[in-house]
Amino acid sequence: MARQITGEGKTIGLVPTMGSLHEGHLSLIRRAAQKADVVIVSIFVNPTQFAPGEDFSSYPRNEKNDIEKIRLSGGDIVFIPKAIDIYPDDYQTYVTVEELTRTLEGTSRPTHFRGVTTVVTKLYNICRPDVVVFGMKDFQQAVVLRQMTTDLGYPIKFIIAPTVREPEGFAMSSRNAFFDNEQRSDALCLYYALRSARDMVKAGITSPEKIEKEMRAVIKATCSTAGIDYIAFNEFSTLRPVKKIAKGTICSLAVIIHGVRLIDNMKLM
Amino acid sequence: MARQITGEGKTIGLVPTMGSLHEGHLSLIRRAAQKADVVIVSIFVNPTQFAPGEDFSSYPRNEKNDIEKIRLSGGDIVFIPKAIDIYPDDYQTYVTVEELTRTLEGTSRPTHFRGVTTVVTKLYNICRPDVVVFGMKDFQQAVVLRQMTTDLGYPIKFIIAPTVREPEGFAMSSRNAFFDNEQRSDALCLYYALRSARDMVKAGITSPEKIEKEMRAVIKATCSTAGIDYIAFNEFSTLRPVKKIAKGTICSLAVIIHGVRLIDNMKLM
Numbered sequence: 001m002a003r004q005i006t007g008e009g010k011t012i013g014l015v016p017t018m019g020s021l022h023e024g025h026l027s028l029i030r031r032a033a034q035k036a037d038v039v040i041v042s043i044f045v046n047p048t049q050f051a052p053g054e055d056f057s058s059y060p061r062n063e064k065n066d067i068e069k070i071r072l073s074g075g076d077i078v079f080i081p082k083a084i085d086i087y088p089d090d091y092q093t094y095v096t097v098e099e100l101t102r103t104l105e106g107t108s109r110p111t112h113f114r115g116v117t118t119v120v121t122k123l124y125n126i127c128r129p130d131v132v133v134f135g136m137k138d139f140q141q142a143v144v145l146r147q148m149t150t151d152l153g154y155p156i157k158f159i160i161a162p163t164v165r166e167p168e169g170f171a172m173s174s175r176n177a178f179f180d181n182e183q184r185s186d187a188l189c190l191y192y193a194l195r196s197a198r199d200m201v202k203a204g205i206t207s208p209e210k211i212e213k214e215m216r217a218v219i220k221a222t223c224s225t226a227g228i229d230y231i232a233f234n235e236f237s238t239l240r241p242v243k244k245i246a247k248g249t250i251c252s253l254a255v256i257i258h259g260v261r262l263i264d265n266m267k268l269m
Numbered sequence: 270m271a272r273q274i275t276g277e278g279k280t281i282g283l284v285p286t287m288g289s290l291h292e293g294h295l296s297l298i299r300r301a302a303q304k305a306d307v308v309i310v311s312i313f314v315n316p317t318q319f320a321p322g323e324d325f326s327s328y329p330r331n332e333k334n335d336i337e338k339i340r341l342s343g344g345d346i347v348f349i350p351k352a353i354d355i356y357p358d359d360y361q362t363y364v365t366v367e368e369l370t371r372t373l374e375g376t377s378r379p380t381h382f383r384g385v386t387t388v389v390t391k392l393y394n395i396c397r398p399d400v401v402v403f404g405m406k407d408f409q410q411a412v413v414l415r416q417m418t419t420d421l422g423y424p425i426k427f428i429i430a431p432t433v434r435e436p437e438g439f440a441m442s443s444r445n446a447f448f449d450n451e452q453r454s455d456a457l458c459l460y461y462a463l464r465s466a467r468d469m470v471k472a473g474i475t476s477p478e479k480i481e482k483e484m485r486a487v488i489k490a491t492c493s494t495a496g497i498d499y500i501a502f503n504e505f506s507t508l509r510p511v512k513k514i515a516k517g518t519i520c521s522l523a524v525i526i527h528g529v530r531l532i533d534n535m536k537l538m
Contacts, residue, residue: 002424003275003424006272006275006276007275007276007278009276086422090416091420092366092367092368092369092416092420093364093365093366093367093386093416093417093420093421094364094365094367095362095363095364095390095421096362096363096365097361097362098361098362098363099361100361117362121364121390121421122421122422123422125421125422125423125424126422126424147359147361147362148362151360151361151362152362152364152390152391152394153355153391153392153394153395154394155271155272155394155395238359
């Protein structure tokens with residue numbers, strides 16, 4: 001199918017998703033539709049990127065609504081593979097990106113990125129995209145996949161699109177579906193902490209330690225039961241930790257709110 | 270370039286090589302030319318598939334002759350990338366096949382196949398072949414790459430072509446260039462051992478232990494200084510060791526002759 005589209009001289013855009021689509025995903029689809037003639041949206045809750053004990057089985061699924069949303073956002077083809085087709089019984093090939101996956105989410109979820117890079121490689125080979133669009137919300141994922149795309153020689157334009165936020169400020173996430181209204185307010189603590197960080201940097205503070213201390217206070221004040229997994233300050237492309245906030249520094253954090261692990265990030269300068 | 274060829278409705282055949290081409294390689298190129306409209310032959314002595322202390326720097330190189338041989342065998346395009354283009358300084362992505370690489374050559378050369386599968390993935394992505402041809406002489410490599418090709422969803426026809434042998438019987442190998450005439454006779458011990466194995470199986474013997482014992486005797490009788498790395502009996506596709514020679518059993522061996530590590534194999538039934 002991909003070959004037929006390419007044979008007609010049309011370009012292919014790909015937006016890989018795990019379904020349960022929200023406005024964040026739809027912005028990626030719209031962006032892909034601007035950049036390519038035919039947009040393929042894949043929906044696949046990829047088992048290899050979840051560790052045992054993570055929320056693979058409870059991850060929200062809503063294919064029927066997803067298909068309609070994709071159509072309305074400019075997606076042309078919805079690709080919903082079965083797990084057994086992606087990972088047959090004798091499956092044994094994995095794609096790994098080394099340095100970039102040894103920090104942040106990779107520390108907390110050591111097998112996560114191997115699952116992501118492997119499934120995206122398969123999606124690339126099946127869909128043969130000219131353009132792919134990933135969201136900034138999972139910025140480490142985007143940086144890792146961009147590295148994989150370049151390293152493996154794929155002739156693919158790699159776009160990282162901005163995070164879409166709810167009006168109150170918190171980042172859209174399929175996992176927000178797990179929350180009731182009160183819990184949603186608690187989940188705002190990630191955004192509030194990032195906003196504080198940005199404001200401190202605007203005020204001339206460049207010490208990660210000082211900013212982290214304030215962020216921890218903001219999180220606890222918003223949601224006393226929040227469990228902070230990490231707060232980190234890294235150079236965007238290399239993911240190296242910074243000793244001083246500078247141009248290109250991104251602040252990211254992972255926080256467990258009512259049993260749900262949320263991540264968010266913001267460029268500080 | 271690959272896209273242009275595909276856009277014209279032509280199919281692409283790819284024959285990845287490390288150069289220093291002999292009749293074995295040329296048979297792969299001729300086979301590819303039968304199966305595809307345009308044949309790309311890559312020449313790249315891939316550093317990541319050699320371990321420290323192996324013969325990367327001394328591996329025979331002969332590009333000028335290679336290009337002429339490729340032309341005469343039906344190759345259309347010769348692709349000779351530079352190491353820095355395949356592996357830039359911040360390179361960090363690797364493709365691994367798990368079970369199939371944990372035996373035979375993978376035991377003796379633990380990082381070898383990761384280098385092979387990674388570079389072939391890159392060649393696939395750059396050259397976008399419809400057909401690839403690999404040689405049976407490196408049969409584990411062929412089985413591993415076939416698994417990788419299927420696992421990662423490449424729409425590529427995978428051909429394994431028979432080993433080409435010198436008139437005396439020993440398998441063509443670029444590493445044969447390291448030998449003088451007398452050493453070449455010693456190198457025949459691999460073929461003699463395999464031939465004995467095949468003859469024993471024809472005579473009804475199905476015990477790997479008995480056959481291996483005889484093979485070791487044949488090797489030592491032909492070349493008293495030979496160092497046997499392994500002699501193994503495996504099921505062809507899964508590479509599982511067999512307890513009894515049966516249909517699909519392949520015998521393979523690695524032997525060090527005058528400091529050069531040679532491999533060869535033969536289907537026994």
